[in-house]
Amino acid sequence: MSKLEQSSNNDEFEKSINQALDDSIDNLSPEVRRSLNQIRVNATEKKSTRFFLVPLASSFVLIFAVLIGSQQGTEKVIIEETPFAEVLQEDLELIDDLEFIYWINEESESANL
Amino acid sequence: MYSDSKPYEEKALDLTIEQFLASVERKAFRMAEIATKNQSDSLDIVQDTMIKLVEKYAHKPAEQWKPLFYRILHSRIMDYFRRKKIQQSIFFWKKEPNDETDYSDDLIDSASDHITPEREITGAQTIEKVTQALKQLPPRQQQCFLLRSWEGLSVIETAHAMSCSEGSVKTHYSRAKQSLRQAIDHE
Numbered sequence: 001m002s003k004l005e006q007s008s009n010n011d012e013f014e015k016s017i018n019q020a021l022d023d024s025i026d027n028l029s030p031e032v033r034r035s036l037n038q039i040r041v042n043a044t045e046k047k048s049t050r051f052f053l054v055p056l057a058s059s060f061v062l063i064f065a066v067l068i069g070s071q072q073g074t075e076k077v078i079i080e081e082t083p084f085a086e087v088l089q090e091d092l093e094l095i096d097d098l099e100f101i102y103w104i105n106e107e108s109e110s111a112n113l
Numbered sequence: 114m115y116s117d118s119k120p121y122e123e124k125a126l127d128l129t130i131e132q133f134l135a136s137v138e139r140k141a142f143r144m145a146e147i148a149t150k151n152q153s154d155s156l157d158i159v160q161d162t163m164i165k166l167v168e169k170y171a172h173k174p175a176e177q178w179k180p181l182f183y184r185i186l187h188s189r190i191m192d193y194f195r196r197k198k199i200q201q202s203i204f205f206w207k208k209e210p211n212d213e214t215d216y217s218d219d220l221i222d223s224a225s226d227h228i229t230p231e232r233e234i235t236g237a238q239t240i241e242k243v244t245q246a247l248k249q250l251p252p253r254q255q256q257c258f259l260l261r262s263w264e265g266l267s268v269i270e271t272a273h274a275m276s277c278s279e280g281s282v283k284t285h286y287s288r289a290k291q292s293l294r295q296a297i298d299h300e
Contacts, residue, residue, distance in 0.1 A: 013293075014262050017263075017293060020244075021247075023240050024143060025143050032156070035156050036138045036156070040163060043166075044130060044134070
């Protein structure tokens with residue numbers, strides 16, 4: 001057999017095998033086709049879900065940050081509106097000093113009487 | 114070797130990842146099924162391959178998807194054989210109920226060029242007989258023949274997909290053809 005004949009035979013042989021393989025995928029069972037379809041859809045959906053989740057997560061973080069920020073602002077306002085707000089912010093020592101001065105004052109007034 | 118006259122690179126330009134997957138999923142399934150001889154394992158392999166391609170390489174140019182897809186597929190098939198080998202060495206007393214071939218020999222080594230004489234083909238060029246003939250080939254020869262001849266990848270692309278040299282591709286391809294021819298001529 002000449003080389004040319006052999007290569008032509010080889011080509012025919014490969015073609016027939018490839019044809020059989022093509023036929024085999026055309027004849028896949030509906031169950032396998034369904035599974036493949038589902039797998040493909042899941043694989044591509046995963047990607048789109050992932051890309052959808054990134055902005056969603058960022059917006060949640062932003063909203064959370066804004067809420068925390070506004071809550072801290074409210075607490076500050078409450079403290080500022082409380083009577084003796086300045087006193088609350090002073091050291092306890094200062095309060096003791098004030099009590100002592102008040103007591104001295106009372107004592108001196110009672111002595112004058 | 115592509116079914117259409119239009120080259121893959123040209124078609125790839127206007128292809129979405131889903132369309133691409135739809136175009137290769139059946140071939141990929143058949144390749145995995147010929148290698149593993151198990152439908153559900155093949156579906157798992159195809160699923161892993163698709164997810165990996167979509168997650169890691171969807172941003173790449175469409176003309177690169179095909180070689181990448183088959184590289185991942187080949188790697189998943191080889192991982193399957195490695196897992197099987199480990200399972201068999203741990204649970205050596207168990208025998209797989211649906212195993213057509215005795216995989217007690219080194220599976221990775223059997224992925225080389227060894228062809229046992231008892232592997233036989235029954236029948237001419239029907240679908241069943243051709244797939245059976247392919248199933249009898251060592252995994253690397255199977256992969257090489259399917260990628261090179263059926264999927265129409267070039268020698269370089271096949272070598273890239275199979276992570277081996279171009280010389281190995283040529284050797285595996287030629288031996289696969291020879292074995293297939295012998296198997297079919299026996300009938």
